[in-house]
Amino acid sequence: MFQILSLKNGLDNVKGFYSGSTNVGLRKPNSDGSIDGDVSFIRSDTLCDVTARFTTNRFAAAPIKHFLKYPVNFQTDFILINAKNANAMTGQKGVEDIEELFKILKSKIQITNPIMSSTGVIGYRLPLEKISSAFDKFDFNAKNSNDTARAIMTTDSFKKEICFKITLDDGSSFHIAAIAKGAGMINPAMATMLCFIVTDANIPKSDMDELLEIAVDNSFNRISVDGDTSTNDSVFLLSNRQSGAYDKDAFSQALKTITFELAMMILRDGEGATKTVAFEVKGALSDEDAKKASIALSNSLLVKTALFGEDPNWGRIASTIGASGIECDEEKLTIYYDELLIYSTKTPVDDDWEEKAYKIMKQPSFHITCDLGLGNGTFTSYGCDLSYDYVKINAEYRT
């Protein structure tokens, strides 16, 4: 048994971790005159084990290539992060730029095996002079999770930050905290999302690998804003073990909750999204079939625009399942919006189903369940609607 307590101020709670940010001119001031950082760092005062999950995009950005040059099971104590420039499609030069930055950084602070992470526009070399000017401005002993969470944002409209304190039965305790960014290009195969999770739990490296994979598969890999997969998607888990405390079940539970909550925040912050929907497909011949249909639903433009229009047009749901390439049968299918039966060939649907469905669709969040009636396969993914603002944000971003 264990207790999970939610704390404010994110990363600041975790023993031995420091974070902060500064503005070096990559990002303009906000419309209200305030200025967010554009270069930031997360560091630990002792070496950390590190586990990461990266994008499946074949054009993985330079920071990911740089990370993968380290030997397996290397340890690190420093993450450098910049916004506004993805350092993607920059070839070998992009990796050399990171090495150059770290050479300068190491003249300012003693660090081992630093990691970089970038987000922003694709196809431009990093502005080395600007970014390295941050190294003299950083307070390396800052505990400033809030500003760091803001400094990694791109089209995000709010910062994403969580911390849990887990207390075990013997009274010992540890922390897991995370910050994340992401609001567009979000796809079940990750997203243009960055997520930095740090912990002081005394967790073995093998558990880090195992539990992060499960947590990511059940969170970031189940959300979709627009079906694209970026060059920079990364989730990092760093552990410095400074609390000395650990319990696998408790850690697993807390990590799953943190990643799921962050994924839902990213979905709610989906570019122009006005509502989020869980697409549960069950009764499929296999989990694989259920996954195909569920992800087809969360990616379908016709479903997404019907959600925005609050139109209980279940024909688009059925058509999308039929087109997803899985085994299905219109005589066996049933569709529910929350608890309301919408389609069945066997059970009569309420006469006023349309009015009831309309009320359900007015909610900021609801559940669509499609039971294929064929087997035990099941999968749930999470999507959002497609609004005018999605088009506006993405037609105007960059230029």
Added chain:
Amino acid sequence: MFQILSLKNGLDNVKGFYSGSTNVGLRKPNSDGSIDGDVSFIRSDTLCDVTARFTTNRFAAAPIKHFLKYPVNFQTDFILINAKNANAMTGQKGVEDIEELFKILKSKIQITNPIMSSTGVIGYRLPLEKISSAFDKFDFNAKNSNDTARAIMTTDSFKKEICFKITLDDGSSFHIAAIAKGAGMINPAMATMLCFIVTDANIPKSDMDELLEIAVDNSFNRISVDGDTSTNDSVFLLSNRQSGAYDKDAFSQALKTITFELAMMILRDGEGATKTVAFEVKGALSDEDAKKASIALSNSLLVKTALFGEDPNWGRIASTIGASGIECDEEKLTIYYDELLIYSTKTPVDDDWEEKAYKIMKQPSFHITCDLGLGNGTFTSYGCDLSYDYVKINAEYRT
């Protein structure tokens, strides 16, 4: 050698074919007070061979199930078409409704093995009384291709109608004509599109099967408005052989041109589309790889919104190729907008590429070429941009 001449008035030119339409109250009058038909027919005064290509959607609509109940190589002389109701997800009852309609129709006119085709909203039984009321209103000897082409429209903003007269070296000639509808849910695996092609060529049935498959694969299966695949997509080719003339090369050429032109009309009429783009992928390891990347490009929301915003953001092109799951290498990739080099790691790009690219993107139609530099695989698909109006049309359709 042969000559191809384009004629007005579509189906009316083809020997022995008649078509017409009427309004039975399924469709409201247009905003200018004019009234389009909602039930229509195409018939031949002699029996026709018929070849069809249907949707890959597993929930194929009742008219398709009805067609497939006929023996292979059956002949027909009548197609009944309705708009505003797809007769999809209506189960066995949906097929019985068609049989009921044909029982009534056969009491009005002598016909053999009639076919039905429907488009509209999913999930409602056909209004039999209204539709059968058309049978007393039809002029079965009408040659009214124009009205028929309008009567099959749904969200289309213009009718789609083509006729070619092909004259062979010996002076003999035949016609191929077609009408089509489609503007939304268009996907490389067909579309909510209906296409009716009729010919008086003396074509063997085996050539009809072979040539229609090739023509559809090179036209309707290469266009994408929004990546969805409907329950009702159908392409029919009917031949009554009344001209007595035929040449395989000439027929193949004319059929390919007709289907390609109709596909481009559907794309230009894509819901809310302001421009169309050819996505040519070459230099892939295989044609299959090239196809995956090309179709990913024409379906990508980020690419489509960048096209609408006329933003020469090639990073989205590169990222989409990288995410498409094919073999690729950023050092070998080159990207062109029309003839303008946009991205290469080897050849320097023009200093003012951005300004030039912007001019290219202003055109109503242009070409994006991605050369992967790996092999000989090639594929071209055709897409359009995503505008505010797409969201508006699809959020408001039906309700």
